[in-house]
Amino acid sequence: MTEQALTRITVGGTAGTEPYDVLVGRQLLDELPALIGQEARRVAVLHPEALAGTGEALREDLAEQGYEAVAVQLPNAEESKTAEVAAYCWKALGQTGFTRTDVIVGVGGGATTDIAGFVAATWLRGVRWIAVPTTVLGMVDAAVGGKTGINTAEGKNLVGAFHPPAGVLCDLAALESLGTHDYVSGLAEIIKAGFIADPVILDLVEKDPAAARTPQGTHTAELIERSIRVKAEVVTDDLKESGRREFLNYGHTLAHAIEKNERYNWRHGAAVSVGMVFAAELGRIAGRLDDATADRHRTVLEAVGLPVTYRGDQWPKLLDTMKVDKKSRGDRLRFIVLEGLARPSVLESPDPAMLLAAHAEIAA
Numbered sequence: 001m002t003e004q005a006l007t008r009i010t011v012g013g014t015a016g017t018e019p020y021d022v023l024v025g026r027q028l029l030d031e032l033p034a035l036i037g038q039e040a041r042r043v044a045v046l047h048p049e050a051l052a053g054t055g056e057a058l059r060e061d062l063a064e065q066g067y068e069a070v071a072v073q074l075p076n077a078e079e080s081k082t083a084e085v086a087a088y089c090w091k092a093l094g095q096t097g098f099t100r101t102d103v104i105v106g107v108g109g110g111a112t113t114d115i116a117g118f119v120a121a122t123w124l125r126g127v128r129w130i131a132v133p134t135t136v137l138g139m140v141d142a143a144v145g146g147k148t149g150i151n152t153a154e155g156k157n158l159v160g161a162f163h164p165p166a167g168v169l170c171d172l173a174a175l176e177s178l179g180t181h182d183y184v185s186g187l188a189e190i191i192k193a194g195f196i197a198d199p200v201i202l203d204l205v206e207k208d209p210a211a212a213r214t215p216q217g218t219h220t221a222e223l224i225e226r227s228i229r230v231k232a233e234v235v236t237d238d239l240k241e242s243g244r245r246e247f248l249n250y251g252h253t254l255a256h257a258i259e260k261n262e263r264y265n266w267r268h269g270a271a272v273s274v275g276m277v278f279a280a281e282l283g284r285i286a287g288r289l290d291d292a293t294a295d296r297h298r299t300v301l302e303a304v305g306l307p308v309t310y311r312g313d314q315w316p317k318l319l320d321t322m323k324v325d326k327k328s329r330g331d332r333l334r335f336i337v338l339e340g341l342a343r344p345s346v347l348e349s350p351d352p353a354m355l356l357a358a359h360a361e362i363a364a
């Protein structure tokens, strides 16, 4: 029998935060009871409709191990990140008699782990939770770092809390059932990690973009692990985004506005892809980024099949939404741009003409 490779990446442990591990490998669900711990009596497994079978199997497993386990089914994708769904989860926990020693498990993509973490952060002012990401994007980004939240009518992720999980289990086998569109969407956050911190990621994707689009690709595990390391390093240093954590928001100012404008029918990663091309152009126009690195954005994102343009007639609406981005301060818009590969910085209050010029470069 061949031994399965298991990678362990530790996150946190600084400034009084509890460290936790992100495990990457296969057949990792055996690790779950140890993470849940012996103090817990009840476990709530929050999962999206698409993973009804996984959620129920997990519930049965946990019940067999003696926990009072409930499965709570949520809508798929962004539809789950609402105040109404949070209230539905609070009701389920209340009816189960969920106490401060009980544990929430979020199994699914980034939308599921965002709402599961948010419910964990708010129930009884904070209970333990474990993330079991089942998408590329969830593994490399959403499940790591403790940003939890929901959307409101005014915009994306406007309500939330920093509430790190007790552990993250990235079972690569889960990616086999993911559709190509969702798989590729996750590549946007991998490529983001490449531009802001680890250019080897870009080299690996560029070497074989078709392979990068599949769970069987030669570099799949390496791409995922490198991206997790980028995120782990940043959030360990700055959990609450008082400094360099903002760099993880590269491309997101415009991306979140596009998602809202599309009523969340665009995947997050697709919007981040366009947002990064916009941010690269903004960096170039501001005189910070060289032409070759700016152009490389479009090339690598297009090579894996991600979008790099957006409807040109929507700019006034996008600009309006960007004003409520969490990086804004008063009337000042702030963007993450690059000063070179792996050299992110903040661009404060860019001239409206600069924004318009950058927008012209992505306008379809």
Ligand SMILES: NC(=O)c1ccc[n+]([C@@H]2O[C@H](COP(=O)([O-])OP(=O)(O)OC[C@H]3O[C@@H](n4cnc5c(N)ncnc54)[C@H](O)[C@@H]3O)[C@@H](O)[C@H]2O)c1
Residues within 6 Å of the ligand: 048, 049, 050, 051, 076, 077, 078, 081, 108, 109, 110, 111, 112, 114, 134, 135, 136, 137, 138, 141, 142, 143, 144, 145, 146, 147, 148, 157, 174, 175, 176, 177, 178, 179, 182, 185, 186, 189, 267, 268, 269
């Ligand atoms: N908290 C953070 O730091 C952070 C970071 C990045 C992104 N996010 C958030 O993550 C969300 C996007 O996450 P996502 O791209 O994973 O999308 P998603 O969670 O919306 O999942 C996409 C779809 O795939 C389904 N699905 C999930 N796993 C599957 C599997 N293994 N097989 C088949 N179907 C599966 C889901 O039910 C959903 O319909 C956004 O809301 C974004 O804001 C959060």
Ligand SMILES: O=C(O)C(=O)C[C@@H](O)[C@H](O)[C@H](O)COP(=O)(O)O
Residues within 6 Å of the ligand: 141, 145, 147, 156, 157, 189, 241, 245, 246, 248, 249, 252, 326
């Ligand atoms: O973890 C972070 O910090 C990020 O910015 C990672 C992003 O990829 C992610 O989409 C995050 O949810 C965006 O956060 P927000 O604070 O801009 O809502």
Ligand SMILES: [Zn+2]
Residues within 6 Å of the ligand: 141, 189, 252, 268, 272
């Ligand atoms: Zn993101």
